[in-house]
Amino acid sequence: MELWILAAFSAALIACLASGKSLILALLAGFLLFFSYGVKTGHPFSEMARLAVSGVKTAKNVIVTLILVGMLTAAWRVSGTIPYIVYHASQWCDGSAVLLASFLLCALVSALTGTSFGTAATIGVICMTIANSMNIPPMYSGGAIMAGAYFGDRCSPMSTSALLVAAITKTDIFTNCRLMVKTAMVPFVLTCAVYAAMGLLFQDGGAHHDAAGIFRQAFTLSWITLIPAALVIILSARHVDVKLIMIASTAAAAAIAVSTQQLTPLEVLTVCLLGFHPADPALARLASGGGAVSMTDVVAIICISSSYAGMFSGTGFLRGIQGHIAALSRRATPFGAVIATSVATSMVSCNQTLATMLTHQLCQSVEPDPQRLAIHLENTVIVISALVPWSIACSAFLAIIDAPLASVPLACYLYFLPLWNFLTSRPKQHRPQSNRL
Structure with a gap:
């Protein structure tokens, strides 16, 4: 059922992109799908509402900061x-x-x-x-x-x-x-x-x-x-x-x-x-x-997508997928697992915020050190989202500067960064665990 729900969510995202409709509509459809999944699997309506709100609360500081950023850039x-x-x-x-x-x-x-x-x-x-x-x-x-x-x-x-x-x-x-x-x-x-x-x-x-x-x-x-x-x-x-x-x-x-x-x-x-x-x-x-x-639109996207994090955590929606990611981390290092997860979440979510939150949810178990996980996320999903042609981070950006899609392979830094950190992460697996990167 989880795979069917993800497929339906992906279809909604693709439909919005193909028709030029706001991504918020697809995110709302995703909210209904994930909320219904929770109710279907035995979680009361009130509990699902609480989980959704708890997810939004985790992003309240970011929302305030976003508003301040908007005012700052206008003032500059x-x-x-x-x-x-x-x-x-x-x-x-x-x-x-x-x-x-x-x-x-x-x-x-x-x-x-x-x-x-x-x-x-x-x-x-x-x-x-x-x-x-x-x-x-x-x-x-x-x-x-x-x-x-x-x-x-x-x-x-x-x-x-x-x-x-x-x-x-x-x-x-x-x-x-x-x-x-x-x-x-x-x-x-x-x-x-x-x-x-x-x-x-x-x-x-x-x-x-x-x-x-x-x-x-x-x-x-x-x-x-x-x-x-x-x-x-x-x-x-x-x-x-x-x-x-x-x-x-x-x-x-x-x-x-x-x-x-x-x-x-x-x-x-x-x-x-x-x-x-x-x-x-x-x-x-x-x-x-x-x-x-x-x-306004960015805040709406963050509010809706952050509610997913609360619902996924409370219903165990991603628990089965996490097992596959853990197995991958043992073969390709935790950083390699974060890269693979980032590619998948960026392709499915079509926006940097949701991809980041999903990757964090899925990879917490493979990299339990919060500081190391934070840098892994910054070196993967934050830049990888901009390499997905149908992602807002890519398509909207290219539209602003009136550049062709062929520009993506020439955005060297965006793939040099995860590739270099993947290559340098492999030897570290043989060293004693430490808090240093």
Whole structure:
């Protein structure tokens, strides 16, 4: 019965994707299927409701953080923080280095903002425009942009996926970030080398910096606009609570928007709530977005999908599958089992959040150390979700930057990371157990 229910859920996901309907409809169908399964197997209606609510409660901090992230990214746009970074960073791009520069710039912006889609909508769009003006095929630039954007989406203390992993594994976000940087060093360097080599294939066609000019006309690009970004770096280094960091950075950005960009406090508040939507179409194409309202669908997805975790745990829905995963971990190491599980959950769930929660549920028994499991999740399911063509993490991202599906194989970092950590995990199985990665 469990397999039939999973098949029905998968069919609902595929139907929504094929018809262009909201994924929320498929998730609601899944909720009804899993809730009915619990009732069918002897769990009272009230117990199933309690289990669903308990699952949602595990993600309450992430939901609050998501709303703050929406306000923060809007404030950074309207204050000139993101335009300043994009304007100056785009000045030193040339044809031979544009792929490497796209990867590094997107990695920087995503590390500062913690959002892959926000990175795609800002520096990602500009990098794609510059690459197109140099006649670099979109599949190459799209791959570099995607790889860079998911670098920060994985390891930034501002990232909702990193916060989700910390919440469900009950680990410290800053410790996780430090360990994520450690396990990503070799894949990061390899990715840089690959994009540097690819860049030699293309001649400099003379980039046009129209986007930089648009930002120069629309904003006062003062160094003061870097203060909100600097606050994130400084406060993160001092291990200040993430929500307080975002509140402080948003407040600083709002003050700069009033003092430097000459907006009224009411206009800034409206942007923080509803997003930045300038009247100029050219500017809107580059910088529109953000705001608490922009997180509505994401919050709905997290609430529904997190309820699954509570129901799966209480009904033992995944118990049979866990036995197969345990057997796989003995042959392919616990990390190998997490990779295999991540591929399956990413293909079935079609979104990063649910895939992460399902992988955590299924792999808790094969890796009982919460800290190690947290890093395993960050090195697998968080990036693997972006490699599944029908996943939101892939399809929506490519749509934002107008890149083809052929970009996915060229997003090198996304598969270098799990492959490298799989290769280095094998010798560790012969060493005495320790808490170090």
